[in-house]
Amino acid sequence: MIYDLIVIGGGPAGYLGAERAGHAGLKTLLIEERSLGGVCLNEGCIPSKTLLHSAKIYDYARFGEKYGVTAKDVVLDHRTVIARKNKVVKTLVAGIRSQLKANHVHVMEGHAYIAGRSSDGYTVRVNDDTFIGRRLLIATGSVPIIPPIPGVKEGLERGYVLTNREILDIPQVPGSLVIVGGGIIGLEMASYFNSAGSKVTIIEMLDHIGGNIDREISQILLKNYQKKGIEFKLNSKVVEICDGAVVYECDGRREAVEADKVLMSVGRKPAVQDIGLENIGVEIERGAVKTDDRGKTNVPEVYAAGDVNGRYMLAHTAYREAEVCVNNMLGKRDIVRYHAIPSVIYTNPEVASVGETEESARQKGIEFEVAKVSMRYSGRYVAENEGGDGICKVLINKKYRNVIGVHMIGNYSSEIIYGAGLMIEAEMRVKDIKELVFPHPTVSEVIRECIFQFED
Amino acid sequence: MATPVIMPRQGQTVESCIITKWHKKKGEAVKVGDLLFSYETDKAAFDEEAKVEGTLLEVFFDEGDDVPVLATVCVIGQEGEDISEFMPDGKDASTAKDVAAGGQQQSAAESGSEMEVEGGDAAQEDGRVRISPRARNLAERAGVDYREATPTGPNGRIIERDIRQLIEKGQLVTLAARDEYIGAEGMRIGGTGIGGRVTTADLDSTKRDAHYEVPQPPVQEVKAGEADYEEVKLSNIRKVIARAMHQSLANTAQLTIHTSFDATEILAFRKKVKEQGERLGLANITLNDIILYVVSRTLLNHKALNAHFLDDKMLLFNHVHLGVAVDTERGLMVPTIYNADTKSLDEISREAKELVEACRKGSINPDYLKGGTFTVTNLGSLGVEAFTPILNPPQTGILGVDTIVQRIKEVDGKLVTYPSMGLSLTFDHRAVDGAPAARFLQELKANLENFSIFLAK
Numbered sequence: 001m002i003y004d005l006i007v008i009g010g011g012p013a014g015y016l017g018a019e020r021a022g023h024a025g026l027k028t029l030l031i032e033e034r035s036l037g038g039v040c041l042n043e044g045c046i047p048s049k050t051l052l053h054s055a056k057i058y059d060y061a062r063f064g065e066k067y068g069v070t071a072k073d074v075v076l077d078h079r080t081v082i083a084r085k086n087k088v089v090k091t092l093v094a095g096i097r098s099q100l101k102a103n104h105v106h107v108m109e110g111h112a113y114i115a116g117r118s119s120d121g122y123t124v125r126v127n128d129d130t131f132i133g134r135r136l137l138i139a140t141g142s143v144p145i146i147p148p149i150p151g152v153k154e155g156l157e158r159g160y161v162l163t164n165r166e167i168l169d170i171p172q173v174p175g176s177l178v179i180v181g182g183g184i185i186g187l188e189m190a191s192y193f194n195s196a197g198s199k200v201t202i203i204e205m206l207d208h209i210g211g212n213i214d215r216e217i218s219q220i221l222l223k224n225y226q227k228k229g230i231e232f233k234l235n236s237k238v239v240e241i242c243d244g245a246v247v248y249e250c251d252g253r254r255e256a257v258e259a260d261k262v263l264m265s266v267g268r269k270p271a272v273q274d275i276g277l278e279n280i281g282v283e284i285e286r287g288a289v290k291t292d293d294r295g296k297t298n299v300p301e302v303y304a305a306g307d308v309n310g311r312y313m314l315a316h317t318a319y320r321e322a323e324v325c326v327n328n329m330l331g332k333r334d335i336v337r338y339h340a341i342p343s344v345i346y347t348n349p350e351v352a353s354v355g356e357t358e359e360s361a362r363q364k365g366i367e368f369e370v371a372k373v374s375m376r377y378s379g380r381y382v383a384e385n386e387g388g389d390g391i392c393k394v395l396i397n398k399k400y401r402n403v404i405g406v407h408m409i410g411n412y413s414s415e416i417i418y419g420a421g422l423m424i425e426a427e428m429r430v431k432d433i434k435e436l437v438f439p440h441p442t443v444s445e446v447i448r449e450c451i452f453q454f455e456d
Numbered sequence: 457m458a459t460p461v462i463m464p465r466q467g468q469t470v471e472s473c474i475i476t477k478w479h480k481k482k483g484e485a486v487k488v489g490d491l492l493f494s495y496e497t498d499k500a501a502f503d504e505e506a507k508v509e510g511t512l513l514e515v516f517f518d519e520g521d522d523v524p525v526l527a528t529v530c531v532i533g534q535e536g537e538d539i540s541e542f543m544p545d546g547k548d549a550s551t552a553k554d555v556a557a558g559g560q561q562q563s564a565a566e567s568g569s570e571m572e573v574e575g576g577d578a579a580q581e582d583g584r585v586r587i588s589p590r591a592r593n594l595a596e597r598a599g600v601d602y603r604e605a606t607p608t609g610p611n612g613r614i615i616e617r618d619i620r621q622l623i624e625k626g627q628l629v630t631l632a633a634r635d636e637y638i639g640a641e642g643m644r645i646g647g648t649g650i651g652g653r654v655t656t657a658d659l660d661s662t663k664r665d666a667h668y669e670v671p672q673p674p675v676q677e678v679k680a681g682e683a684d685y686e687e688v689k690l691s692n693i694r695k696v697i698a699r700a701m702h703q704s705l706a707n708t709a710q711l712t713i714h715t716s717f718d719a720t721e722i723l724a725f726r727k728k729v730k731e732q733g734e735r736l737g738l739a740n741i742t743l744n745d746i747i748l749y750v751v752s753r754t755l756l757n758h759k760a761l762n763a764h765f766l767d768d769k770m771l772l773f774n775h776v777h778l779g780v781a782v783d784t785e786r787g788l789m790v791p792t793i794y795n796a797d798t799k800s801l802d803e804i805s806r807e808a809k810e811l812v813e814a815c816r817k818g819s820i821n822p823d824y825l826k827g828g829t830f831t832v833t834n835l836g837s838l839g840v841e842a843f844t845p846i847l848n849p850p851q852t853g854i855l856g857v858d859t860i861v862q863r864i865k866e867v868d869g870k871l872v873t874y875p876s877m878g879l880s881l882t883f884d885h886r887a888v889d890g891a892p893a894a895r896f897l898q899e900l901k902a903n904l905e906n907f908s909i910f911l912a913k
Binding site: 307335339383399427429432 | 630631632633636647649650653655656657
């Protein structure tokens, strides 16, 4: 059977690319090995959000006194939380399935393997069937990095060490949880399990948490977490995982922290193995499929989108990359711009950012100005966040006076940040944004307050 | 009572004049004899003086406006006087300007006053981009470069729908990138921003590319604050000359042939006139006058060169209306000596001098600047030995007069030197073939070399 397009991988890049291609009239086959929706939907973004929402409700109930609300005998039933998570995932996966169907995409379950190239196109084997695709979209995503630390492999095998996949399904809240890696996944899981009652310790190699987020915001987040009782071991390197404890090195000293469970969240790597990329000569660079800004690989009509290209590893980046790939397949020139991709950590408080940080701007040699205001400039924030210490920080290009970065910590940031992304994409200047009306009272007004710190 | 000032009619064929300068402003007091405004026709410039005293109550046209002759240009009177009766077409002052010819008409689809924007679109003849205010506002709001628009308005003006078209076509620019993008004259920058907009990053990378791609040779630097050129706006006359010259070369089949003649006799004659002319009451007859005289007679035997070539027909003139090229401060002017073939050498000489004087003063009646059937131009006085004059269509010939050089010829087995004067005849091969043109030159040469006998004829 010959398809116009074979999509390998049914995550955000794969299913959206297939939908768009099918909608445009390309005869499209989507092959997914595990479950439609990929990591994002099944073991990432969406399930973690359902857990975090339960934790938030629980926290509101427990700590409502300062708002004049007291509740007794508040219980977080982890089993119910997980059951609800599964229901949410099921609903959304079904939604994707029907969307694909509506766009006439054929969906196959199984492991796709690119066998080679013929005059008709690329041969892809799934289970015992063979299909030919005139074009390929590689959207195989990423897998967790499992560092070669003694005890990790064994720990994974007996269920003591978990990845993002397993931890979302553990039946009980562990008494103590050690999280290796203070990035987005680690921080979100720390937030839930801390609320759910675990004693959580985060071990991070760097001197700060949250990866590339603004350092000041990283500090504020750290303090908020510490206040909740989460422990941090920064500048610390895990050297061994024993039975019941994680051993790490800090300042040359070996220390150990007890753990009922260990979450391994040191990062993810593109899934480029065992799919036959080598059979058609797709170039791999630093473990990722190398693509240009149109999503093209070095092989004609072979595109790649999402985590597999090793660029940003965010579901919304994958969406856009897949759309760009399909547009280029259809002859519409389109490119992915990476400078205004928002990123959010759904902790409590939420962290959201888009564009350059002070650190990255300095590194790139961009001349910029920065302004910062407290979230307490927003009436709604004050009303809803007793003792909140959030901030909003805006960076502008000194020469053109347009916004190049916005960083926020405080709830609702996640829903506000897209507006900031729009400002960056549209290269709006300070004086342009000053003309915009923000709804009052909302937290989004802090952006306006921040903008008015700048001269035109 | 208020008095209207009308645009004078300068010659029967002039239909409009361009106001080049206003010397008084609306509301200023004027006395009789005060300069009101300067204006020019295709070829000459004039000043208009106030003929009554009072206040300049209203001005209907601006500098650069092409005003129909006899139209009311301004009104002088006492303050507070009603001037409505002088409003062109009974309209108000701002719309009165719309009656000015050329590029000034208001389109029915558009309202508001006319505006012209300095710009760099070479597509416009005079280097300006004409755009309606509505279109310009829209372009600015949308962040598009209006110079890219294809004008479909009257007289090549960009109107709103052109900008809409441009937005559809899409060279959009982000807000931050706009100023620099518009400043980047002639640079074509690809957009990588949202919807293909040109972003600041595109500007920066284009600059970088330009820097890397073109190796910069060491340039002798212009001193800071010192422009390396002076921008001079073309005068109306310069524009007319430019257009005429280019059209001549573009639309005819002109070529130039050269000859020379022994100027001994005309030099002797000139010497005689110089010595005794005053006593005889003769004008100061120059060598050029002598050539004009001989040409005016010789041409009658070569009517194809005393003619207008009009594509499907030729007008062969029975009299010679001789154009004389004159160098003036404003540029080249060519007044005509009408019926030169009927005028004596002395008359030709006197008339030529008067016309030259009037041209140089700018007071020439424009009717003298047309109607020529053949032209004589002289660069000989500037030492030029040969050149290729440009035809003045529909004329079919123009004679260039060159300088005198000493040459050698054999006389009775001996080499003698003689003063040799060059003649360069440009003719339109569509009208005249090479041999007849050469025959005209041959006869001209013979007549000039035997000038004393020619005078006797």
